[in-house]
Amino acid sequence: MDYDIHGLVGVRLLGPSRANIAAVSAQIGPPCSAPLRHPDIVVRYVDCISAVPLRYVDLGKTASSDAGFIVFPDQEAKGKVSIPFDHIGTKCEILCERRVGWIPLLISIINLTALKKHRCVPIHASAFVYKGTGVVVTGWIKSGKSEALLAFSQHGATYVGGEWVLLDPDGETMYGLPGTFRMWDWQRRNLPHCRHIGGNGHMFRLIRFLDAAQRAIPEAWFRFGALKLLREGMPALRRQLNFRVEPKAIFGDRCESLTGHPDKIFIGIVHSDERVLIEPAEPATVADQLACAMDFELTSLMSHYSAFKFAFPGIQNDFLENVHNLLRVALRDALAAKEIYMLYHPYPVSFHELYQAMQAFLGTSPAIADHNRVSARA
DSSP, X not given: OEXXXXXXXXXXXXXXXXXXXXXXXXXXXXXXXXXXXXOSEEEEEESOOOOOSOEEEETTTEEEETTEEEEOBTBGGGOOEEOOGGGTTSSEEEEEETTOOSOTTHHHHHHHHHHHHHOOEEEEEEEEEETTEEEEEEESTTSSHXXXXXXXXXXXXXXXXXXXXXXXXXXXXXXXXXXXEEEEHHHHHTOGGGTTSOSOHHHHHHHHHHHHHHHHSOGGGXXXXXXHHHHHHHHHHHTTOEEEEOHHHHXXXXXXXXXXXXXXXXXXXXXXSSSOEEEEOOHHHHHHHHXXXXXXXXXXXXXXXXXXXXXXXXXXXXXXXXXXXXXXXXXXXXXXXXXXXXXXXOSSOOHHHHHHHHHTTOOOOHHHHHHHHHHHHO
């Protein structure tokens, strides 16, 4: 079972179950119809990884063994994955137990393989084409990536990417990573065309009820045990108010190509003002900002890599050792000639106000518009 990420990175599953295929397809989109000649990443499924004795690095999370470096996706009872961190960026074979669902770090490994192999730079972003203009929205957490994507989905935009976008070395093409993207309950409830999407309705209503109830309770009452526990647990409960959504459920047939020409790039930042404000930004400054953002996005992979080096002294991956500099240089090259804006907005933001503010900056030349119309049909 093979997956072709825009001809840039190929992934092959060997011996997967139907549940394994469904899990990987949710991560990186459906498998391709024809087999790949030379996959970059191979995931070999087995019933059980023989890894005795285990020598734990981070108890219950990572370990070394004769089977290599072991990662436990969600405690030991949920299965084991062996990832060769010294091979990330080149030919990489992951050993995975069939009881594992989503493969940990798979998207990061794909992104870094595209960087190493093609100098395509990954950014945590949404991307779409609106009336011929290619748009990328990126930033730190709560930067408005999904909000902008959903706002423009109401106005005929073509979907390119929901969470991860690859830019080619000269910044002329953007590639959306296939697969589902995260949507929040408050977003769904504020978009009429999205209210039918997603499940967990009863659980979400219960969490919203508990949240409203604890907000209405006088402060002095939280000294009592049960109410104190409720207040302490609410942040974790609120984080459950999201679900994964297939792009087709929102965009219909406006999500076939997942490519386009990135004409305008917006760097979203939450501010204390109630208005949505947009102002020009310098490409070199933004490239350095996004390199820091990518450092943050790679925190999990790099912490596992540090554990790998602890477990196997003397073995390292020269590519990972230098990945920050490689990302910064690749970002500067890809963004050098781009039209970039800072996008300041409140959170949560009005979808209507976000759309109105952004669309005023999306005028485009006929040549670029034609390019993106062709891309959307490809």
